Amino acid sequence: MTDALTYPDVVSFAVPFFIAAIFAELFWIRMTGRGGRYETRDTVTSLIMGAGNVAAGIALGFVAWGFFMVLWNLTPLDLGASIPIVVLCFVLDDLRYYWVHRFGHRIRWVWASHVNHHSSQHYNLSTALRQTWTYTFTFMMVVRAPLILLGFHPAMVLFCGGLNLIYQFWIHTEAIGKMPKWFEAVMNTPSHHRVHHGRNPRYLDANYAGVFIVWDKMFGSFVPEDPQEKPDYGLVHNIGTFNPIRVAFHEWVGIWRDIRQPGLSLKQRLLYAVAPPGWSHDGSRETSDQIKTRATKRG
Amino acid sequence: MPLHLLVPLVVGGIFAIMIATVLMGMNKPRRFETDKEAVYAWSREYPRASVLQTSLAANKSAALIRSEEGLGLVWAIGADSTARFLAGAVVSQTVTGLTLELPDYAAPGVQLELEPDEARDWAAQIGEIG
Numbered sequence: 001m002t003d004a005l006t007y008p009d010v011v012s013f014a015v016p017f018f019i020a021a022i023f024a025e026l027f028w029i030r031m032t033g034r035g036g037r038y039e040t041r042d043t044v045t046s047l048i049m050g051a052g053n054v055a056a057g058i059a060l061g062f063v064a065w066g067f068f069m070v071l072w073n074l075t076p077l078d079l080g081a082s083i084p085i086v087v088l089c090f091v092l093d094d095l096r097y098y099w100v101h102r103f104g105h106r107i108r109w110v111w112a113s114h115v116n117h118h119s120s121q122h123y124n125l126s127t128a129l130r131q132t133w134t135y136t137f138t139f140m141m142v143v144r145a146p147l148i149l150l151g152f153h154p155a156m157v158l159f160c161g162g163l164n165l166i167y168q169f170w171i172h173t174e175a176i177g178k179m180p181k182w183f184e185a186v187m188n189t190p191s192h193h194r195v196h197h198g199r200n201p202r203y204l205d206a207n208y209a210g211v212f213i214v215w216d217k218m219f220g221s222f223v224p225e226d227p228q229e230k231p232d233y234g235l236v237h238n239i240g241t242f243n244p245i246r247v248a249f250h251e252w253v254g255i256w257r258d259i260r261q262p263g264l265s266l267k268q269r270l271l272y273a274v275a276p277p278g279w280s281h282d283g284s285r286e287t288s289d290q291i292k293t294r295a296t297k298r299g
Numbered sequence: 300m301p302l303h304l305l306v307p308l309v310v311g312g313i314f315a316i317m318i319a320t321v322l323m324g325m326n327k328p329r330r331f332e333t334d335k336e337a338v339y340a341w342s343r344e345y346p347r348a349s350v351l352q353t354s355l356a357a358n359k360s361a362a363l364i365r366s367e368e369g370l371g372l373v374w375a376i377g378a379d380s381t382a383r384f385l386a387g388a389v390v391s392q393t394v395t396g397l398t399l400e401l402p403d404y405a406a407p408g409v410q411l412e413l414e415p416d417e418a419r420d421w422a423a424q425i426g427e428i429g
Contacts, residue, residue: 012300019312039378040326240406250405
């Protein structure tokens with residue numbers, strides 16, 4: 001059994017590249033007058049969220065790592081660390097990412113962690129770094145369990161997850177229109193991911209892919225970018241704060257307030273935590289499905 | 300990457316990017332040039348709440364919206380906008396206008412710069428429903 005496998009922490013090594021790329025995008029927008037928008041406080045908030053995500057990983061990473069090592073010690077399988085196995089791990093971990101991301105939009109408990117990534121009304125490279133501080137509390141690390149049990153070493157799985165995150169950085173831009181057709185067909189691209197960040201009814205809950213857009217095509221969640229309908233970025237109800245603490249925790253607070261409402265049944269309290277975002281016991285709010293239906297009826 | 304390198308890199312990077320955006324003039328706040336623009340921004344948040352009346356602030360940073368579903372506010376946040384209904388809002392007068400405390404963790408309050416007459420009028424309207 002490969003116990004002492006180690007890989008570089010690719011995300012921290014990518015930090016200088018992230019900073020340089022943001023500068024490049026800023027100068028491109030400034031010089032050409034197109035390719036997106038930046039706003040100072042929005043950008044700083046996004047960057048602080050990114051730094052907080054790294055800090056949360058350092059502080060709470062032991063939880064997922066401990067869980068993975070328990071599984072690793074349980075499984076009799078060990079696929080080793082050859083290049084083909086790393087490539088296979090990367091592809092399967094991207095499938096894992098697709099489902100975690102989909103859960104992140106369809107289960108409010110997971111959305112509470114992921115919502116902050118969508119809380120900017122801008123779409124630029126700094127938005128890519130607007131990451132969660134509370135992922136550990138979603139318990140979505142369990143979705144990686146099959147990979148570990150199949151014999152992929154936990155260090156390799158986390159390494160592939162880091163590469164996945166780095167890939168997703170460059171697609172958070174309006175400076176790139178479309179990539180070549182073959183690339184758009186297989187890979188997640190700025191165009192596909194702009195759709196994912198759109199709050200337009202037709203773009204809600206679409207394009208969950210991390211690296212390979214084929215998962216969305218396979219599982220029926222792919223929506224192409226319509227040149228006639230520019231994505232309107234942000235949340236269905238946009239937040240009114242740049243305070244990173246509020247950005248990080250606002251949906252958790254929302255869940256807490258909702259489940260404590262007087263007069264609810266136990267089932268209703270539970271549904272406020274696990275039903276799709278926008279669900280309410282009295283129908284006073286709208287889920288993304290209801291928003292889409294209303295928009296379709298309106299034509 | 301060791302923390303003694305990562306921390307200064309991250310802090311320095313954030314600071315440098317912040318300065319660059321300021322120098323490039325990317326810190327200008329949103330302004331609603333017309334009532335129509337304010338209503339459009341309101342409708343982004345509440346497409347089902349038909350607008351009956353709009354009062355755009357003199358400095359164009361916010362608008363009081365009277366809709367079929369109640370009184371609301373749309374306001375500039377950075378280069379963008381957001382909106383909320385004002386039920387449960389606590390309003391207090393300041394030297395430069397009004398402060399609104401909202402019962403919403405994701406939008407906890409708004410500082411409104413208003414003309415003195417405007418501030419009195421808005422405070423009276425918001426006070427009625429607060």
